[in-house]
Structure formats: C-alpha cells, structure tokens
Amino acid sequence: MMTELYRRHEALVLGTLSLLTIGILWQAVVSAGLINPFFISTPGAVFKEMGVQFADGTLVENILASLHSFVLALALAAGVGIGLGVLAGWFPDAEAALEPFIWFKYSAPTIAFYPLFVAWLGYGTPTIVAIAFLFALTPIYANTLSGIKNVDRDLVRAAHSFGARPLDIFLRVALPGSVPIVVAGLRLGVGRALTGVVVAELFGASAGLGYSIAYHAQLLQTTKMMVSILVIILLGVVLTQMLSWLEKKTDSWRVP
Amino acid sequence: MAMATSKSTAMEGRAWNARFPLSRSTTISCLSVLLFFVVWQVAPELGLVNGRFTSQPTKVAAAALEVFASDDFFYHARISLTEFVLGFALALVVSVPLGALLGTSKHARYILDPPLMALYIAPTLVLLPIMVIWLGIGMASKVAVVFLGVIFPIIVNTMAGMREADPRLIRAARSFGASRLDIFTRILVPGSLPSILMGVRLAVGRGVLGVVVGELYVSQVGVGHQLMTYGSSMRIDRLLVYALVISVFGYTLTSLVRLLESRVRNWRTE
Amino acid sequence: MAQIEIRDLTIEYRKPNSDEPFVAVDRVSLDIAKGEFVTIVGSSGCGKSTLLLAAAGLVNSASGSITINGKEVSDPGPDRAMVFQEASLLPWRSVLGNVRFGLEMQRWKKDDPTERARRFIRMVGLGAFSDYHPHQLSGGMRQRVNIARALAVDPHVLLMDEPFGALDAQTREVMGDELLKIWERDRKTALFVTHDIDEAVFLGDRVVVMGRDPGHIREIIDIDLPRPRTAAMLDSDQFAAYRRRLREGLGEDMAAMHMITEAA
Structure with a gap:
C-alpha cells in the first residue's frame, strides 16, 4: 500500500x-x-530576515515596486506585440517591413542599449519599464505572428464555403484560433519581462527587488540579498506557472 | 500571408517578379530599413529630435571607424570574448552530461527537476551581485554569470532530447544485442543532437546578455564597460557602435548554430 | 527436433502506476522446424507482436519457455534478427550505415562489415542508394533496408513484425514477392507477424491464427501451395479457400476490430 x-x-x-x-x-x-556565512548566509538567517523585512514593510514595498514596473512593461509588450503580430500576420507587406527590425531585436542584447535609455529617460521607472518592455516584446510578437499566419486552412476553407468575408475569417477564425499560441508567447514574455525589470533595477532604481539586491550588495549584506533573490526566483516560478495554467486551458480549444 | 487573398497575391507576385529581380517582401524589407535610416539622419537636422540623444547614421559610421582604429577596441572585445567563451565552455562541459543523466534516469530527474526548473525560469542574472561578492569585480564573476545563464537551457534541452529518443530505435538496437553504452552513444546522443544544439542556440543570447550585464554592473574593461563609459559621457555615436558590434556578434553566432542545427535536423525529417 | 520450441508461454504486462498485470499471451505452445516459414495472423491486441518480441528476447515471459536450437531465449542474441515496422531505421545514418549497424552491434568479425553490408544492400536491390538517408527513401525501400540489416547478421531465425504494415496495398504485394525470392536462397527459419490474411497465406508454410482476451492460438493451418509462390496463385481457388477459412477463423475478432482503435 x-x-x-x-x-x-x-x-x-x-x-x-x-x-x-x-x-x-x-x-x-x-x-x-x-x-564563511558572510558569503552565502544561512537558510535560518534568511528566513529570519525575510520575517523582519516583511514586518517593517520593505519586502512588500520592493515586491510592489517591481511588480508595478513588471505589469506596465508586460501590458505594453502585450499590446504592441500582439498588435504588430496581428498586423504582420495578416498583411505580408507589413511583415516584410517589420522583419529586419525584429531580426535585429532578436539578436541584439537589449541591455546593451541600457545606457542609451538612461540618456533618454533618466534613471528610474521609465527606463526599467522600457528595458523590460523590449525584453518581453519579441516572443509575444513572434508567437502572435505565427499564430495568425498558420491558421488552420481547413477552417478557413470551411468558413469560405459558408460565404464568410475576409473580415469574418479574421475575427472569427484567425483571431480565436491563434489564442493558445499567443498565450504561449505571453508565458515566455512573463519570464523575460521579469528578467528585464530586475536587471534594470540592479543598475539604477530607488525601489524594487533588483534595487534591493544591488543596494545590499554594496554593503556586503548577503542575508538581505538572499531574501530578494529567493523572492525573485519564487515570483518567476509562480508567474510562469500561472501562464502555463492559462495555456493549458486555452489549448483545449484546439482540435488535436 | 492572408489566406483570403493568397490567390491574388500569388498572381501579383508573378507580375512583380517579371519587373523586379528581388522578391516583393525583400524589396519592402530593404525600403523599410532605408526609410528608418533616412528618418534617423534627417530628423535631428530638421530639429524634430535632439541629435545629442539620437546621434545620426553618418556620425555612427564615422565613430565606428574611430573606434576600430583606436579606442583599444580589440583589447576590450578580447576580454569580453574570453569571458563569454570560458563561461560557455564550462557550461557545456557540465550541462551536456548532466542533461544526459537527467534524460536517462527517472530518479535523477525527479530529484533535480524542481531546483533546476526554478533556476531555468528565474532570471539567473540576479545572482550577479552575489557572484561579484564571491569572485570579485574581475573576469571571474562575468564568467560565472555567463555560465549560470547558459547552463540551464542546455541542460533542459539535452534532457528533453534524450527523453524523446524514439523507443522503436532503442528496441531495434537491442534486438541486435546493443549494450547500454551502445544505445547511449549510437542512439541517444546522435538522436538528441538537434535538441542539444537548440539549447546551445538559446544559450548564445543568454551568454551574450550575461557578459554585457556583468560588465555594465561593475567592470574596468570590456565592451560593457565601454558602453557604460560612453553612455554616461553622452557619446551616443560610440555607444551605438559598441551596441551594434555586440548585436552582430550575437546574431552571427546564433545564425551559425541555427545552420548547424538545421543541417543535423535534416536527417530526421520524415 | 524443432528449431524453435515454444512451451506454455505466458507473458504479462504491468500497466504503469498499477499493480494489476495484464495477460498479453496465455499459455501458447508452438513448434517450428528449421527452414519453415510460419506466419502469425490476428487482430490487434491478440498478442502476436508480443509473442515475436519474446522470441527476440526483448520481452520477458511470466512462465513457460522459448528455446531456439535447444537454448532457452532470455536476451537478444546473434542467432536471431528482427525486421521491424518502418520507423526503426536510424534517421541520421545512410542506408549503408543502417545495414552496418546490426553488424557493429554484434561486433562482426567474420568478414569486412562494410563490404558485407554493401553485398546485402545490392541483394535487396538498393545498390544505387547506399549513401541515401532514410528520409530520402520510399516506404518500400526503407523496408528493404530493414530486411538487409536483419539478413546481414546471418541469423538462424528471421523474426518479422508486420514489416509491410505501413505500406500501401500494391507495394505490399511486391515486397512480399521480393521477400520470398530472397528467402528462397537459403530458406532461413522465418516467423512473420501480420494482420493481413492474404499476406499470411501467400508467405507461410503454416498460418497460426491467434485470438484475443487473452492472446492465445486459435488454430494452425497448413498451407499446401507449392513453392516458389507466384502472384498468380493469389487468384487460384485453393488460395480463395484458405482466405475464406482464415476469415472465418478470425470472424468474431474482425467484427470487434472495427470497434477498437489500434493498441500498441
């Protein structure tokens, strides 16, 4: 048994x-x-410190600050990524016009342009959001594009046979049909947006989990850094799991 | 291509091809890039944007010549490249055998999966400040960050490749008396090569990111250090030269791995 | 003495995450003489493939035994070679590499493996294709490679698990014909599993009819057609009589087969 x-x-x-x-x-x-615990701290100390930071509100404050940038960046990336993806997926000319930039974006490490964003937007939330936005944009755009482009031809034919016009096909076949793959793109985008937020916060911020790590790193306070690192790892897992769950739900729309 | 108009597009395409040597989409792509450069060049001149913040294509081109001619470009590039290669090589040595173990042993997978997945999903770059405390501000901490960024996609994809090995091939090999080692070296390894290479391809971007973030965070040399220097002194033209060089490097390496990958994947097209 | 002796063979599977065994083959006994070509027919799930895998040493029995040349089968061995359904070729190896594969696995020393592989590739009529990869070949050609790979290791017994199951009807007929031509050369003992009645009659000296739930031998029919067999025989009255008899033998299962999706 x-x-x-x-x-x-x-x-x-x-x-x-x-x-x-x-x-x-x-x-x-x-x-x-x-x-030496100076280097890696201990689980006991980290949990105790987590309690302290939770009690005095700094932990919640940092999480909220990071989440704030994260949500803004993800919303922007979802809006722009899905919008451009639909446009490029439906109009081949639009895809051709966008392609070189997407290719560049795909291979360029966004973070190399970080100093440029600082020059434009200054240190702080706008730069963080911009970096995280660019991090998350590519997979969302790429998935939307392929979702719209690879709409099931049989469905399109079936819709045609019932006299559907192109707009009907777009709204009732292509758009709903590509939801699962768009959600998969969003899941990838979530992980990348989080990376973008945290990395940008490492370099210049006044609040947030990445900021907290960088701040305590300068003071060599390993335990306090570990608190933020663990929370970020946890946040990454939880957010991605949420999107995976959503992905599974929407995937059942598809006929295998 | 929009399904509803595919027929008419195909016909237009033929008429188009008769008049122009390049395909319609290539022409549009080129025009679009050209337009971008023209706007970038002209906008500051017309006072639409402040050229101090955007620079101009001609200035960037001039800056590129300066940077390559002097500026110790090759010194910085060599340092960054060394960090990248060392971190990547170390990660390959560790991740492929580990991925193979996880792909072939159910128990190893059950034990290592939770921490591995957490680190695969989580931004490993947050470990950078800790690495700096452990290893100092020199090359070692960058190598470590590259290593951490690169290792998980390769492990995960190696594991997936091994697990997806066709059981029918394994059975056929066994029917000829293949040993476990035979099956590993002749079925599992070649069978998962495309998957391993896919992991490597995904890892290239993460590795480049690791070097740049590591050097931006704290360094005295390297391309990331140069980016930071020119960013804070508002030399946008030189900043862009370095950013472009890094992009071209990432692009070229990714394309090479992709080429190899599709070569290798060709055998198994069914 | 028969070359293959199967005695009261019972094979059980354990379903994943369950302690309940599933009986795939139930107390099967069968003797096969040297040089005999025996075909096994039955609907899906009757245990015919499992029986073959057991003879290959790829599946363990719960009770009973299989002996070949007086030796009990427990593992794969060089005295047997198996021809599988099409997807068992290594996609990254050429035709030559695939035929060499069996020889490499058996550490073949009797002659040069590459030369030997080439000889068998020529024998199955693929001499011009030895550098091709499986994905460049048609289904029928792939099965020739599969047969060459099995014959190259010079087994005493040839085990074939629905080797033409994935081919279209016409190719299938051609391949059956070719297989017999190759087989006529040295008449190795052959055990051939199929769900195609015509194929079973055309190829076999005897046809073993298996039934399901659990898998058992229902009857064994001697096929009295002269060798070499020819395509013309397919239209003879004698053939039609065998066909009818087998169809009756399989009757209930044939009806049930329409209800059940192909189980692995």
Whole structure:
C-alpha cells in the first residue's frame, strides 16, 4: 500500500526531499565552518530576515515596486506585440517591413542599449519599464505572428464555403484560433519581462527587488540579498506557472 | 500571408517578379530599413529630435571607424570574448552530461527537476551581485554569470532530447544485442543532437546578455564597460557602435548554430 | 527436433502506476522446424507482436519457455534478427550505415562489415542508394533496408513484425514477392507477424491464427501451395479457400476490430 502510494507520488516526494536537502546542506556547510556565512548566509538567517523585512514593510514595498514596473512593461509588450503580430500576420507587406527590425531585436542584447535609455529617460521607472518592455516584446510578437499566419486552412476553407468575408475569417477564425499560441508567447514574455525589470533595477532604481539586491550588495549584506533573490526566483516560478495554467486551458480549444 | 487573398497575391507576385529581380517582401524589407535610416539622419537636422540623444547614421559610421582604429577596441572585445567563451565552455562541459543523466534516469530527474526548473525560469542574472561578492569585480564573476545563464537551457534541452529518443530505435538496437553504452552513444546522443544544439542556440543570447550585464554592473574593461563609459559621457555615436558590434556578434553566432542545427535536423525529417 | 520450441508461454504486462498485470499471451505452445516459414495472423491486441518480441528476447515471459536450437531465449542474441515496422531505421545514418549497424552491434568479425553490408544492400536491390538517408527513401525501400540489416547478421531465425504494415496495398504485394525470392536462397527459419490474411497465406508454410482476451492460438493451418509462390496463385481457388477459412477463423475478432482503435 505504501509502495503503491510512493510510486504514484514519487516525483513529488523526491522533489520535495531534494529541495529540503539543499536547505539542510546550505545550513550544514556553514554550521560546520566549511564556508564563511558572510558569503552565502544561512537558510535560518534568511528566513529570519525575510520575517523582519516583511514586518517593517520593505519586502512588500520592493515586491510592489517591481511588480508595478513588471505589469506596465508586460501590458505594453502585450499590446504592441500582439498588435504588430496581428498586423504582420495578416498583411505580408507589413511583415516584410517589420522583419529586419525584429531580426535585429532578436539578436541584439537589449541591455546593451541600457545606457542609451538612461540618456533618454533618466534613471528610474521609465527606463526599467522600457528595458523590460523590449525584453518581453519579441516572443509575444513572434508567437502572435505565427499564430495568425498558420491558421488552420481547413477552417478557413470551411468558413469560405459558408460565404464568410475576409473580415469574418479574421475575427472569427484567425483571431480565436491563434489564442493558445499567443498565450504561449505571453508565458515566455512573463519570464523575460521579469528578467528585464530586475536587471534594470540592479543598475539604477530607488525601489524594487533588483534595487534591493544591488543596494545590499554594496554593503556586503548577503542575508538581505538572499531574501530578494529567493523572492525573485519564487515570483518567476509562480508567474510562469500561472501562464502555463492559462495555456493549458486555452489549448483545449484546439482540435488535436 | 492572408489566406483570403493568397490567390491574388500569388498572381501579383508573378507580375512583380517579371519587373523586379528581388522578391516583393525583400524589396519592402530593404525600403523599410532605408526609410528608418533616412528618418534617423534627417530628423535631428530638421530639429524634430535632439541629435545629442539620437546621434545620426553618418556620425555612427564615422565613430565606428574611430573606434576600430583606436579606442583599444580589440583589447576590450578580447576580454569580453574570453569571458563569454570560458563561461560557455564550462557550461557545456557540465550541462551536456548532466542533461544526459537527467534524460536517462527517472530518479535523477525527479530529484533535480524542481531546483533546476526554478533556476531555468528565474532570471539567473540576479545572482550577479552575489557572484561579484564571491569572485570579485574581475573576469571571474562575468564568467560565472555567463555560465549560470547558459547552463540551464542546455541542460533542459539535452534532457528533453534524450527523453524523446524514439523507443522503436532503442528496441531495434537491442534486438541486435546493443549494450547500454551502445544505445547511449549510437542512439541517444546522435538522436538528441538537434535538441542539444537548440539549447546551445538559446544559450548564445543568454551568454551574450550575461557578459554585457556583468560588465555594465561593475567592470574596468570590456565592451560593457565601454558602453557604460560612453553612455554616461553622452557619446551616443560610440555607444551605438559598441551596441551594434555586440548585436552582430550575437546574431552571427546564433545564425551559425541555427545552420548547424538545421543541417543535423535534416536527417530526421520524415 | 524443432528449431524453435515454444512451451506454455505466458507473458504479462504491468500497466504503469498499477499493480494489476495484464495477460498479453496465455499459455501458447508452438513448434517450428528449421527452414519453415510460419506466419502469425490476428487482430490487434491478440498478442502476436508480443509473442515475436519474446522470441527476440526483448520481452520477458511470466512462465513457460522459448528455446531456439535447444537454448532457452532470455536476451537478444546473434542467432536471431528482427525486421521491424518502418520507423526503426536510424534517421541520421545512410542506408549503408543502417545495414552496418546490426553488424557493429554484434561486433562482426567474420568478414569486412562494410563490404558485407554493401553485398546485402545490392541483394535487396538498393545498390544505387547506399549513401541515401532514410528520409530520402520510399516506404518500400526503407523496408528493404530493414530486411538487409536483419539478413546481414546471418541469423538462424528471421523474426518479422508486420514489416509491410505501413505500406500501401500494391507495394505490399511486391515486397512480399521480393521477400520470398530472397528467402528462397537459403530458406532461413522465418516467423512473420501480420494482420493481413492474404499476406499470411501467400508467405507461410503454416498460418497460426491467434485470438484475443487473452492472446492465445486459435488454430494452425497448413498451407499446401507449392513453392516458389507466384502472384498468380493469389487468384487460384485453393488460395480463395484458405482466405475464406482464415476469415472465418478470425470472424468474431474482425467484427470487434472495427470497434477498437489500434493498441500498441
């Protein structure tokens, strides 16, 4: 009975054990004096510090500041990415006009233009949002484009046979048909937007999780840095999981 | 291409091809880039934007000549390239065997999957400040950031490639008496090569990003350091030269890996 | 003594995440003489492929035994070679590489593997295609490669698991004809699984009819057609009689087959 139960939940059991082991090892190497806690802190200290930061409101404040930039950037990227993607997906000429820029954007590390954005927008939220926006834009645009372009031909033919006009086909076949792949693009965009926010915050901000890491790094306060790092990792996992869930829901619209 | 108009577009295309040597889409792409450069050149002259903030194509071209001729460009580029190559090579050495282990052992996968996925999803660049505390502000911390950025996509894709190995091929090999090692080296490795290369391709962008972020964050040399210098002194033209060089590097390397990938993937087109 | 002796063979599968076994083959006994060509027919899920995999040593039995030349089968061995359905060629290897593959796996030392592989490629009529990759070949050509790969290792027993199952009807007929021509040269003992009644009659000295739930042998029919077999025989009254008899033998399963989707 126990073995049956274990076999069914083996992944969960082993995964949890592995995370616990990492925590225990982390604590153990410091307690045993193998590594100076100055470098890696300890799980105990990090949790305590997390409690302190939560109580005095700085943790919530930083999370909210980062989320604020994140939401703005993602909304912008979704609007522009989906808009341009639909345009380019429906009009081949628009795709041709946009393509060189998208290719450039695809291969250029956006962050190389960071100093340029600082020159234009100054340090702070506008630059952070701009960087995160550019980070998130590409996958959203690319997925929307391919979603619209690869609309099921049989569906289009079927719609044609019922006398549908191009606008009908666009609104009732192409647009709904590409929702799952657009959502997949959004999921990729979420991860990249978060990266963009945090990285830009490392360089210049007055609040936010990235700022907190950079600030405490200058003071060599490892424990306080670890709090923000763990929260960011957690945030990345939670946000991506949410979009994965949405992706699964919308994917069932498609006939396999 | 819009489905509803594909027929008429095809006919227009033929008429178009008769008159112009380039395809319609290539022509539009070129015109679009040309237009961009013209606007960029003219707008500051007309006073529509402040040229101090945008520079101009001609100025960037002139700055490029200066940068390549002097400015210790090759010194900075060599440092950055070394960081990139070291971090990437280290990551390859670690990630391919690890991905292979995860792809072939269910238990290893169950154990390592949660921390691995968390780090794959999370922006590993947030570990940069910690790396600087551990390894100092020199090359080592950049190598570490490249390593961390590059390793997870390769692990995840190697793992996926191994797991997706066709069980029918494995069975056929076993029927001829193949050992476990035979199956690994002759079926799993060649079978997952396209997947591994895809991981490498995704990793290139992350690696370049790692070098640049690492050097922007704190450094005394390297292309990221030059970006920061010219950004803060408002030399937009030189800033753009460095940014373009980095972009071209990322683009070229990604394209090369993509080429290799599609070569390798060709065998398995069915 | 028969070359292949199957005695009370029972094979069970364990479904994933379950402790309940599923009986795929139930107490099957069968003797096959040296040089005999035996075909096995049955609807999907009757355990015919499982039986073949057990003979190849790729599936373990729950009870009973299979012996070949007096040796009990527990693992794959050089005395047997298997021809699979089409997707079993390595897509990254050329025709030559694929035929060499079996020889490499068996650490072939008797003669030069490359030369040997080339000889068998010529034998199946693909001499001009040895540098092609599987994706450049038609389904029928791929199956020739598959057959060459199996024959190249010079097995005592040839095991074939619906090798022409993925081909269209015409190619299938041509391939059956070709297979027999190649087989006539040295008449290796052959065990051939199919769900096609005509194919079973045309190829076999005996046809084993299997039934499902659980997989068992329903009857064994001797095919009294002279060898070499020719396409003209397909239209003979004798052939039609065998066809009718087999169709009756499979009757209930044929009806059920329409209801059940192909199970792996």
